[in-house]
Amino acid sequence: MYFDPVLMIALPLFAAFLIPLLGRVSKEIPKYVPVVMIGFNLYESIMMLPHSMVKPIIVIIAAWKPPLGINLTIGALGNVLALIISLVGFVVAIYNVRFVQKEPTEKYHMLYMLMVAGATGMVLTGDLFNLFVFLEITSISSYALTAFIRDRNGAEAAFKYLLIGSLSSTFVLLGIALIYGTTGTLNMADIAEKIQHVDSKITIVALILLVTGFGVESEMFPLNGWAPDAYSQAPTAIGAAFGGIVVKAGVYALARLIYTIFNFQGVFFFILIMGVITLLIAEMSAIRQKQLKRMLAFSSIGQMGLVLIALGLATVRGVEGGLFQMFNHAMIKPLLFLSAGYLVYYSGSKDISDLDGMGRKKPLLSFFFAFGAFAIMGLPPLSGFWSKFIIISETIRGGFVVVAALALFGSVIEAVYYLRVVGRLYFKQPNESEKTKYVHASAILAMSVLALVVLFAGLFPDMVMSYLKPAATELVDKTAYIKAVLTAGL
């Protein structure tokens, strides 16, 4: 039994603004608010899953039926992504409970809640302008969180992010204005229906503006300049959330755009090529990085490149692979970030070269990191293997053997730099100095959950895939989606 899906956005938003007040009552309460709220979202998205798999759930707000009113359209795709976002959000919230020590903690929790709520809103909404609003909520809270550690680097990274982010939202807004001006509607399904009758010279400009705008959030090269800095300078848990939450919402918006709203075939090939370029440049840049979190950021971009390749294939199977890769990346990258956060904390420096011998000193953390590295390299039986396999398989089936070879070449580079770090953890003599502070149980719990999900999804990929298949179908075949939305009020 699920509650009104609007609560998934409304409650976290409301709670976010309540946090500062609750913080006055007790310092302890704000820590647990995100856990409870995002836990509720997780519950909701799991409970809705069986329903949305069959038929999109259309939530009509204030009795304005689509295409007039703002409505939530929770199809298989939106629900799966909401589930991923809530799961990552929940796990990171657990981690946050003890991780955030720096004042003002309640503001941190508030911004974090806003970010998750915004991302959830992006994947659930059926309205293009609403999408923009939620994008703004997500981005603005992300900018603030990037600068949360109030030092020079954090501020610089946040400023870069802000600059690129505002450019992107300007373009998104322009694109939406163009669409609204020509079709006279903001409902995504309705736009998809009406856009066929609009001159393609206008719509292509709208498409370009929107692709550029959402390309920034989905880390497409060359729009991803903000990512390395933001990932590495933000608090660790936020870095994890970027990979698992913000980027996923951005990719969702991009996919919605090219698959559902617009009807251009060339754009898929373009996305495919951009995916390869993104992947290769990111992996090449990662190999000589000196800072651990920066390296992880580039690896994250590389993974998104693989997702873009999958989206560019425009086949159901390919999109399934891409969604599986998004799921894996959403589980593995936070695992890597969270363990890296503590490793960096214990070594006292952000540099990879200072991680020597941590495998001896912190066996569990190092194990989680190594596990994550193996999973993201795509070694069986962990889940990364299957998604990579499907994507490469579909790429070759689509006739893009060279693209597949290049993507695999990127994977080899990835293996090299991950192994170097894992090597440092285990192969080097530990340094003498040691901080004797234990990892919090909440952090261990968070990482164990992620690791177990990765292992489980790797051993039983069909379980995950059975949910991704309807999602991929919804994306590739848009008629069912349009029909469900437009007939909802009747």
Add this chain to the structure above:
Amino acid sequence: METIPLILLILFGSALLSYVIGKINFVLKVGVALAGILVSGYYFLQLYGQAQSYTFRLLGFDIIWRINPLSWFFGMLIFGLGILVAIFSTSYMKNKERVDFYCFALCMTIASMFGIVVSGDLLSFFFFWEIMTWASFLMVIYYRYEAQAAGIKYFVMSMIGAYSMLIAILMVYAQLGTFSFDALASGWSDFSVSFQIALFVLFAIGFGVKAAVMPLHTWAPDAYGMSPAPFSALFSGVLSKMGIYGFALLMFVFGAGKLAGSVTTIHGVALPSYILAWFGALTALIATLIAVMQDDAKKLLAYSSVGQLGYIILGFSLNSSMGTTAALFHAVNHTIFKGMLFLSIGAVFYRTGTRKLSEMGGLISNMPYTFFVVLLGIITMAGIPPLSGFVGKWLIYEALLEKQMVLLAVVAFMASTAAFLYCYRLIFTIFLGQRPPRFDDVKEVPWTQRAPMLLLSLLTIYLGFYPYGLLNLIGQAESTVMGLVPMNLSQSILFNDLGHVSTIAVMNTVGTVFVIVFVLFNTLYKRSRKVGLKDIHTSGEVPGPEINLHYATDFYQPFSRSIRYVLERSADRLYGQFANNLEGFFDVLRYVYTGNAQTYALFVIMFLAMLLMFTNWLI
């Protein structure tokens, strides 16, 4: 429950269990691992002669696990050596650190190798192949600190091989829509010639890395050398055989052998196969030359292993029944004698703590059993009658001559002769000569280590005397799976058009000569005085123990000078330089990310502008 999944379950289960339970105590973790391997070995034996298969669907792909004579043949190698290695490890790994990790990786490797041989489709083949890679990688890095470079090199090269194979697999899938071997076997001839050649090359790179064919061998010496000694035996003896298994599949099951019908042939062998044959032969020759110059016992064996695998590849690439028989027979031999030698080197290391040949000497009286095993091992390795190595080599030469490839036969023969040099080096520097004083108290290894080595020695004697059981098994595999007409066999004589050899006659002759010499030696020299190992006199003076009379250093100097040309060119260094240059290039490239916000904003604008200029890209 079906036997094949049961075996896999037991093996993977014991890997996890020995790791988890292993935290409690030593006996338990080793016990679990050993029991797991033994029980699954028992179930495996029962699969002999059966044709079971087990299929299920995963992610919409059909997964087939099946057993046939060919997979039984390779499974036999896995379990045969696997069990002996596990027994050897019980005492070898005692009191070592991280035994649970060792047991985990050992069981995992054996399980994944078994998975490879029972796979009836390319997907599960690749799946288990990758598991094998990382499990053995864990083993290579067991001695953490110095093992890093070797481990990463091994992993990266394996990955390049695996991905090249993956592309081939997926190209097949794109064409046929299924991963099953059977479909590939029947569909191969419909592919265009260039497609067939592309598949051949990609698969050959994938298998060649594991089988350490030159120039893809550079990981092998380091990885074999770094992993714990019992595992080196398994590594060289069985794991590298998975590459050989791959070649067997490629040539005779997938159908690359059929290429001969559509491309240029040389001596009746398709050009790609002929090139592969040269790769095999040159690998045999060059690796042997390098092996001669090694001072590290394990590296010596590693290079020798690379060389011997070259012979096997050579046998396969002839695409004939004789060549295949020779290759498979030699594969078994290689498993046996590399098992013997790596285990003995492990035993010596266990007692002396060194692998440097120049530091050892005179251990014959301390470790007589080990000496005996090494003696038999090098006799087999050199291919001298009457042990089984002779049969294998004989078959290879015969197969080459049958195809009238004289030049290849000459190269193979040269390699075989050069192999005598390292064989001698191995036994002389460790067991003969003057013993350094610090090894005076070295004792023979415990029975748990002696027994596996001696069992393998018995096996090589048996196969030298009576190879027909094994040849029969190979014949079965050839006729049922590989589509070849098995070689003509009788109970005691191998014969074909060129001539024949009777192993029993050979055994009898050698036995008689041995007895005669033994008797003569003992009667004629009865009166000779027994001299202690260190009782050496030079020109009437008695040298003290500090004077080195045992020149195990700078062995084969003139030889090394004469082959300097070969040694100077190292593929390993070349790859290292290439990788470094590539990394340097990447390093330049990464300044795309300038760290400057204005630049990034410019990128965004440029991206937008470019798209707006070339809108017809997107339509």
